[in-house]
Amino acid sequence: MNGVRVLVGTRKGAFVLTSDAKRERWDISGPHFTGWEIYHLKGSPVDPNRLYASQTSGWFGQIIQRSDDGGKTWHQPGTPPGEPTTTPEGMPKGESNKFVYDTSPETGKPLTTHQWYDGTPHPWEFKRVWHLEPSLSDPDTVYAGVEDAALFRSTDGGKTWQELSGLRGHGSGPHWQPGAGGMCLHTILLDPNNPKRIFIAISAAGAFRTDDGGKTWQPINRGLHSLYIPNPTAEVGHCVHRIAMNRSRPGVLFMQKHWDVMRSDDAGESWHEISGNLPTDFGFVIDVHAHEPDTIYVVPIKSDSEHFPLDGKLRVYRSRTGGNEWEALTKGLPQSDCYVNVLRDAMAVDSLDKCGVYFGTTGGQVYASADAGDSWAPIVRDLPAVVSVEVQTLS
Amino acid sequence: MIRVTLPPHLRKLAQVEGEVMLNVEGPVTQRSVLDALEATYPMLRGTIRDHLTQKRRAFVRFFACSEDLSHEPPDAPLPDAIATGKEPFMIVGAIAGG
Numbered sequence: 275m276n277g278v279r280v281l282v283g284t285r286k287g288a289f290v291l292t293s294d295a296k297r298e299r300w301d302i303s304g305p306h307f308t309g310w311e312i313y314h315l316k317g318s319p320v321d322p323n324r325l326y327a328s329q330t331s332g333w334f335g336q337i338i339q340r341s342d343d344g345g346k347t348w349h350q351p352g353t354p355p356g357e358p359t360t361t362p363e364g365m366p367k368g369e370s371n372k373f374v375y376d377t378s379p380e381t382g383k384p385l386t387t388h389q390w391y392d393g394t395p396h397p398w399e400f401k402r403v404w405h406l407e408p409s410l411s412d413p414d415t416v417y418a419g420v421e422d423a424a425l426f427r428s429t430d431g432g433k434t435w436q437e438l439s440g441l442r443g444h445g446s447g448p449h450w451q452p453g454a455g456g457m458c459l460h461t462i463l464l465d466p467n468n469p470k471r472i473f474i475a476i477s478a479a480g481a482f483r484t485d486d487g488g489k490t491w492q493p494i495n496r497g498l499h500s501l502y503i504p505n506p507t508a509e510v511g512h513c514v515h516r517i518a519m520n521r522s523r524p525g526v527l528f529m530q531k532h533w534d535v536m537r538s539d540d541a542g543e544s545w546h547e548i549s550g551n552l553p554t555d556f557g558f559v560i561d562v563h564a565h566e567p568d569t570i571y572v573v574p575i576k577s578d579s580e581h582f583p584l585d586g587k588l589r590v591y592r593s594r595t596g597g598n599e600w601e602a603l604t605k606g607l608p609q610s611d612c613y614v615n616v617l618r619d620a621m622a623v624d625s626l627d628k629c630g631v632y633f634g635t636t637g638g639q640v641y642a643s644a645d646a647g648d649s650w651a652p653i654v655r656d657l658p659a660v661v662s663v664e665v666q667t668l669s
Numbered sequence: 670m671i672r673v674t675l676p677p678h679l680r681k682l683a684q685v686e687g688e689v690m691l692n693v694e695g696p697v698t699q700r701s702v703l704d705a706l707e708a709t710y711p712m713l714r715g716t717i718r719d720h721l722t723q724k725r726r727a728f729v730r731f732f733a734c735s736e737d738l739s740h741e742p743p744d745a746p747l748p749d750a751i752a753t754g755k756e757p758f759m760i761v762g763a764i765a766g767g
Contacts, residue, residue: 333728334716
């Protein structure tokens with residue numbers, strides 16, 4: 275059966291929505307992990323039934339959940355209940371929720387501090403997983419972007435996690451500062467043509483790229499201009515909210531920065547602004563049409579202190595020209611008294627013939643368009659505040 | 670048997686209802702009770718005390734026999750009523766927020 279599975283993370287649990295390819299009727303399963311914040315869920319492109327979820331709580335910390343049946347059942351991939359938590363030699367066994375920064379002398383001894391909001395040194399402290407990015411080739415390999423900003427990888431299906439410490443240790447780490455939402459690594463893009471190349475983004479450090487599978491990293495922020503930092507064109511310090519690519523053209527990147535929508539045609543080596551005629555270029559989400567690599571979507575938000583749509587009108591903006599020329603998409607979206615936000619991980623596209631576009635709001639609605647944005651309808655409403663939306667196209 | 674009560678979020682995570690019953694070898698202390706709890710329910714590791722430092726998480730409290738033991742040393746003996754199973758060792762999520 276062709277169909278779509280939408281994975282929704284909210285402030286109080288996870289929801290799984292499924293539909294056939296018409297995308298008209300939706301079955302809703304959930305809430306899963308009730309009461310916990312679900313920052314992100316994502317499925318493996320290799321095995322669509324393999325899902326990973328980040329379950330987190332200010333009280334009880336970080337849990338990683340895994341499903342091997344498309345979200346029907348979940349388990350923590352570490353040591354099963356009732357089994358010893360240590361090996362016969364006394365060594366700890368796999369624990370799915372253990373994220374420990376690398377301080378080994380061989381790989382980093384890194385970096386014990388970053389900058390706090392006031393510019394003073396602050397120790398790196400693990401808080402939560404913001405984003406999970408399954409490998410494009412192996413269902414047991416998955417990357418995790420965490421707060422305080424770092425990149426981890428599991429190669430055993432989420433049982434154990436190791437930091438790719440070259441990112442924090444590449445040189446600029448001591449100058450990174452948190453954004454309003456914390457110092458989070460929120461975007462991970464894997465290059466489908468080059469398994470050694472990964473792009474990541476951190477608020478508020480900027481974008482980075484590795485070309486050797488995560489050993490070494492370089493900042494890729496040339497061309498960004500941020501008036502809110504002491505040096506507007508600094509190598510790091512930019513509050514990048516989201517980066518997106520079309521898989522057919524991974525050297526072209528689109529970015530929603532704190533303010534400004536940006537584009538790079540050289541894998542991040544340089545960026546130029548494409549905000550064009552947007553009514554405001556502040557926002558969080560950005561995504562690219564599955565089949566048209568120059569068709570991109572953003573949801574403009576009024577300002578950095580007013581996190582809601584301009585004039586109370588929820589409008590997705592679409593550019594079919596790779597930026598600069600934008601059209602408002604309003605059909606089916608509330609056009610008065612709407613004051614929700616759309617968070618950075620809360621937009622996704624499917625890859626059906628007519629590309630579907632999906633986004634979730636802090637008001638608990640998930641809107642979907644089965645015609646590439648021309649018209650919209652809520653496929654669920656009144657959920658807890660939506661943090662993330664991912665889509666799997668099933669065949 | 671040692672009786673332990675968990676906050677609702679952790680009961681769900683451990684897939685248990687009501688109190689948890691544990692066998693604890695040797696002296697009954699916060700550490701030995703939590704070690705036994707995590708050995709039986711490994712999914713709780715890291716949720717009550719930090720993975721590395723083994724310190725109590727900031728928003729978790731320990732109570733027993735109407736006393737707040739959150740700040741007692743982890744190797745201090747727990748009250749006899751806990752050791753004999755007369756009273757439960759209570760793990761409580763701090764009330765915070767609104």
